[in-house]
Amino acid sequence: MQKFNGLSRQTVKQISAYKNEPLWMRKKRLKALSVFEKLPMPLKGGDLTGLDFNKIHYYLKPKEGIKKLWKDVPAEIKKTYERLGIPQAEQKFLAGVKAQWDSEMIYGSLLKEIEKKGVIFLSMDEGLKQYPDLVREYFGTVVSISDNKFAALNSAVWSGGCFIYVPPKVSISLPLQAYFRINAKNIGQFERTLIIADEGSFVHYIEGCTSPIYTTDSLHAGVVEIIVKKGARVRYTTVQNWSKNVYNLVTKRARVEKEGIIEWVDFNNGSKLTMKYPSAILQGKGAKVDMLSLSIAGAGQCQDIGGKAVHLASETSSVIRSKSISHHGGITSYRGLVKIGPGVSRIKSKTVCQALILDDKSKSDTYPAILAASPNCEVSHEATVSKISEEQIFYLRSRGIEESEAEIMIVNGFIKPLTKELPFEYAIELNQLIKMEMKGAI
Amino acid sequence: MQNFLKIQNLFVSVDKKTVVSNFSLIVQKGEVHVIMGPNGSGKSSLALALMGHHSYQVKGAATIGNHDLLTLTPDQRAKMGLFLSFQNPVAVQGVTLGQLIFSSCRSIQGEGIDIKKFYRQIKKKAGLLGLKEEILERDVNDGFSGGEKKKAEMLIALCLNPKFLIFDEIDSGLDADAFKKVALAIKNLSQKAGVILITHNPKILKFIKVDFVHIFKEGEVIKSGKSRLVLEIEEKGYAKI
Numbered sequence: 088m089q090k091f092n093g094l095s096r097q098t099v100k101q102i103s104a105y106k107n108e109p110l111w112m113r114k115k116r117l118k119a120l121s122v123f124e125k126l127p128m129p130l131k132g133g134d135l136t137g138l139d140f141n142k143i144h145y146y147l148k149p150k151e152g153i154k155k156l157w158k159d160v161p162a163e164i165k166k167t168y169e170r171l172g173i174p175q176a177e178q179k180f181l182a183g184v185k186a187q188w189d190s191e192m193i194y195g196s197l198l199k200e201i202e203k204k205g206v207i208f209l210s211m212d213e214g215l216k217q218y219p220d221l222v223r224e225y226f227g228t229v230v231s232i233s234d235n236k237f238a239a240l241n242s243a244v245w246s247g248g249c250f251i252y253v254p255p256k257v258s259i260s261l262p263l264q265a266y267f268r269i270n271a272k273n274i275g276q277f278e279r280t281l282i283i284a285d286e287g288s289f290v291h292y293i294e295g296c297t298s299p300i301y302t303t304d305s306l307h308a309g310v311v312e313i314i315v316k317k318g319a320r321v322r323y324t325t326v327q328n329w330s331k332n333v334y335n336l337v338t339k340r341a342r343v344e345k346e347g348i349i350e351w352v353d354f355n356n357g358s359k360l361t362m363k364y365p366s367a368i369l370q371g372k373g374a375k376v377d378m379l380s381l382s383i384a385g386a387g388q389c390q391d392i393g394g395k396a397v398h399l400a401s402e403t404s405s406v407i408r409s410k411s412i413s414h415h416g417g418i419t420s421y422r423g424l425v426k427i428g429p430g431v432s433r434i435k436s437k438t439v440c441q442a443l444i445l446d447d448k449s450k451s452d453t454y455p456a457i458l459a460a461s462p463n464c465e466v467s468h469e470a471t472v473s474k475i476s477e478e479q480i481f482y483l484r485s486r487g488i489e490e491s492e493a494e495i496m497i498v499n500g501f502i503k504p505l506t507k508e509l510p511f512e513y514a515i516e517l518n519q520l521i522k523m524e525m526k527g528a529i
Numbered sequence: 530m531q532n533f534l535k536i537q538n539l540f541v542s543v544d545k546k547t548v549v550s551n552f553s554l555i556v557q558k559g560e561v562h563v564i565m566g567p568n569g570s571g572k573s574s575l576a577l578a579l580m581g582h583h584s585y586q587v588k589g590a591a592t593i594g595n596h597d598l599l600t601l602t603p604d605q606r607a608k609m610g611l612f613l614s615f616q617n618p619v620a621v622q623g624v625t626l627g628q629l630i631f632s633s634c635r636s637i638q639g640e641g642i643d644i645k646k647f648y649r650q651i652k653k654k655a656g657l658l659g660l661k662e663e664i665l666e667r668d669v670n671d672g673f674s675g676g677e678k679k680k681a682e683m684l685i686a687l688c689l690n691p692k693f694l695i696f697d698e699i700d701s702g703l704d705a706d707a708f709k710k711v712a713l714a715i716k717n718l719s720q721k722a723g724v725i726l727i728t729h730n731p732k733i734l735k736f737i738k739v740d741f742v743h744i745f746k747e748g749e750v751i752k753s754g755k756s757r758l759v760l761e762i763e764e765k766g767y768a769k770i
Contacts, residue, residue, distance in 0.1 A: 477583060478619045482669075485580050485615075486633040486685065487607035496632065500623015500668070 093141050096120060099243050102146045106212060106246075109219055112226075119232040119242030126236040131454075132362040132391040132422065138334055143276070143306050145244045201259055206290075207252040208263055211279045214250025221252060225283055229312035229342045229368070237308040238338040241277050248278035248309065253288040253319075262291040262324070262510060280311040284319035284347075291322040293510070305332050305359075311339040315347035317371065322350040326513055328520065329358035331388065337363045345371030345400075352508050353380040355390055356520065364422060366395035369403035381410045381505045383524060384417030384449070393422035393454075396436060398464075400428075404435040410505065411442045412498060413449035414525070420452045425466060427459040434464040442472045443501050445494075445525075495522050531594040531610070532558045534693040534723055539589035541571070541578040541748075548574040549748045552589075556693060556723035561715075561737055563759065564727045566745030567767045572727045573616055575745075576697045580613040581606050593693065608637050610692030614682040614699050616727075620671040626681055627651065627665035630688050637689060654687045658710050675702040683714050694718060695725045700733055712736035731759045744770055 099120050103113040128135055201208055207218060215222050232242040251263065284290055307329065315321050321341065329335050335358040341349040351365040367376035382390035390413075396405030411419035421440045442451035453470045475497050483493035499506075499518050506514040534556040541549035548571040556562055564572055578585040581603035591598040593609050601609065621629070630651055635642055652662050658680045670678055679699050686694055699711055715724060716737045726733070734756055742758040743750045744767065752758065752770055762770065 476619070479621050481580075481582055481603060482615070482619050482621065483624075483629070483632075484603035485607055485613055486629060487604050487637040487689070488632050489604050489636065490602070492632070492636070493604075496624050496628075497621065500621065503623045 094120070094145060094244070098145050102244060102246070105146070108215065111223060112215065115227065115232065116243050119239050122233045123236060123239035123243055126233070126239055128236060129362070133360040133389045135334065135360070138306060145277070146246055201263070204257045204259070205254040206257060206259060207250065209250045211248040211250045211281065212246065214281070218250070218252070221283070222250065222281065225281055225312070225314055229314065229340050230310050230338050234338060237336040238310050241279060241308045241310040241338070245277045245279035245310065248280040249282070249292070249294070250280070251282040251290065251292060253284045253290045255285040256287040258289040259291070262293045264293045276307050278309045280309070282313045282321060282323070284313070284315050284321045286316045287318040289320045291324065293324040293326070295325055295327040305334055307333055307335045307337070309337045311337070313341035313349060315341055315343040315349050317345045318347060320348040320350070322352065324352040324509065326354045326509070326517070328356040331357055331359055333358045335361040335363065339363065340366040340368065341376070342368045342370055343374035343376065346373040347371060348375045348377070351376070351378040351380070351394070352505065353378070353392070354505060354517065355380070355382040355392060356524070358388065360389045360391065362391045364393040364395050366397070367405065368397045368399065369405065370399050372400045373402045374400060375403065376405045378407045379505055379508060380408070381502055382419055383412045383521070384414070384419045385524060386415040386417060389418045389420070391420045391422055393424070395424040396426070398427045398431060398434045398436065401431045402433045403431070405437070407438040408504065409438075409440045410502060411451055412445065412501065413442070413451050414445035416448040418450045420454065421470070422454045424456045424458070427461050427464050427466070429460040431461045432463060434461065434466070436464070436466045438468040440470040441501070443498065444472060444474050491526065495525055498525060531692060533593070534611070535590070535592045536579070537590040539587060539591060541574055542586045543574065543584055547748060549578065552750060554743070556725060558692065558723050559720065560740045561719045561724045561726060563739050563742045564725060564745050565729065565742065565759070565762060570745045571748040572745050573697055576613055576695045576727060579695060580611065604636070612686055612689060612691035612694045614686055614694065614696045616697040618670050618678055618682055621669040622671055624669050625666055626669050629669050630685055633685065633689055651684070651688055655684055658684055658714065659707060660684060676704065676707050679703055679711065680707065683711055686718065687714060691722060693723045693725070695727070697727045698729065700728055700730050708732070709736065731763050734759055
């Protein structure tokens with residue numbers, strides 16, 4: 088098995104050469120590496136001391152890399168798959184045992200529909216091969232290589248991820264799902280996704296699934312860049328459940344032009360530490376961002392989640408709704424930023440954070456920041472922290488509902504604003520997952 | 530055997546303060562017992578303690594058939610056929626009334642409920658109480674008016690088919706029409722079940738045949754009698770009884 092261990096210029100060159108990339112991409116990677124080496128570790132957001140950059144595999148050649156054996160997958164993970172009722176073929180895919188996911192049969196008609204409309208939907212590697220000019224024009228323009236240490240790392244060693252281009256005025260009715268489209272390398276550690284929604288178009292993209300993604304490697308540092316052009320709308324839904332050894336450090340950002348809309352729907356479960364703050368740069372007049380996130384932290388876990396909205400044009404608006412659940416000693420944090428540039432007016436921004444803490448061992452914090460360089464903006468922030476009320480539990484129990492079931496009903500009620508936004512099958516899976524988390528079954 | 534709710538020498542305390550002393554009562558299926566008494570006399574504490582509320586310590590005995598209620602959890606008590614209509618039911622955000630009723634029925638009556646048929650029946654019952662169907666889609670008691678809360682409690686009672694029901698002031702805060710609807714619902718329920726009705730309102734006797742009246746004061750029953758005892762209270766007030 089050929090692995091590129093340790094991080095050096097040599098590793099980066101090897102990755103680029105192996106993928107047969109154009110020279111400009113190789114140069115970008117190398118530049119990103121030197122930026123990565125210079126940038127400090129983030130000071131806020133969680134404890135990263137357990138992270139050893141020398142112990143990470145920076146690239147696995149897809150074929151050799153995936154020769155993992157089913158019998159090597161931990162029993163705990165297998166049990167979870169069984170409880171979630173996932174077919175074994177799919178279980179193997181999720182555990183990284185099976186390399187290819189045969190989706191053509193199920194999604195063939197959707198893929199035909201979108202191809203006819205001129206939509207490009209490829210893995211990022213394939214996108215770079217087939218549309219190098221388009222990729223070059225936008226790659227790194229929303230999240231620059233010097234944005235933060237992990238974005239730099241991703242820019243140096245990225246592999247997999249998705250490339251989507253939607254032509255002007257094209258609207259795709261069904262969500263595009265990465266999970267079914269692209270083989271296991273997509274859920275690699277350093278995935279890179281680029282979505283370009285041309286003027287007046289609409290696309291909904293879903294990544295991930297509720298099943299725990301098992302990986303022996305402990306770092307996931309993805310980058311997602313979205314360009315929402317004039318009057319376009321993009322919804323980006325993430326449903327993620329990493330195995331509990333993973334540091335999940337993702338940079339997600341959209342640049343939104345005049346009257347464009349970006350919607351982030353983000354569900355985070357699992358991982359040891361997740362630091363993720365989907366952002367929107369509202370660049371054109373009347374641009375909007377709507378963010379809805381839910382994170383769940385159990386024993387030994389920290390979910391440092393938030394949202395950032397940067398208002399650079401007048402009449403832009405942002406709504407950030409963040410929900411979190413902490414249990415069995417888990418820690419959830421909301422870290423948000425609302426920034427209003429100079430010389431703009433009629434800005435609206437609303438942040439609502441709701442934390443549910445299920446026991447005395449668990450914790451939740453809120454770190455909002457509002458930086459306004461223009462006066463007369465409508466900016467609001469509210470945060471609530473609650474526990475499951477004993478009176479509510481008693482009331483449900485008095486109706487014959489068992490205590491554990493009553494708790495699950497209340498928690499599922501708490502997350503309903505999010506599940507309502509998900510496709511039906513995801514919503515069902517999510518409720519099921521929460522039931523298992525609460526029972527401590529995972 | 531399950532035809533009796535027997536409460537014997539029940540003591541209820543909260544934070545080491547006794548709120549109900551030496552309370553005994555036998556309720557037979559088909560009987561209506563009214564409990565009246567001044568505010569703060571311990572009536573609601575009695576009701577909540579019987580349902581198994583965590584704030585109360587209890588001594589004594591309360592049984593349905595052979596089952597000792599006091600050793601059971603609230604949900605087990607509900608499964609034994611005990612029902613409490615709360616004076617101030619809490620709001621449960623994110624759980625709709627329809628969902629609550631469905632979950633309760635499934636929990637008490639077991640799996641295998643035909644959902645479509647079930648919802649048809651609930652809607653019909655809601656209509657009889659003067660509730661709009663939409664209330665089933667709203668979160669339990671969240672933003673309900675006073676009247677809606679009481680009617681929703683009654684709706685749940687009608688759906689669960691309990692053996693013994695305790696109504697804690699279900700008749701207060703209702704307008705005349707709603708009052709009548711709720712009273713008639715109690716009357717219907719009392720044909721098959723035993724009812725304990727905590728009330729301040731003698732008017733309810735116009736609609737329901739009451740078998741026994743118990744006057745509660747400072748945590749104790751100071752007098753029991755037939756329904757005409759109600760008239761006596763109306764005349765003299767609690768102070769002179």
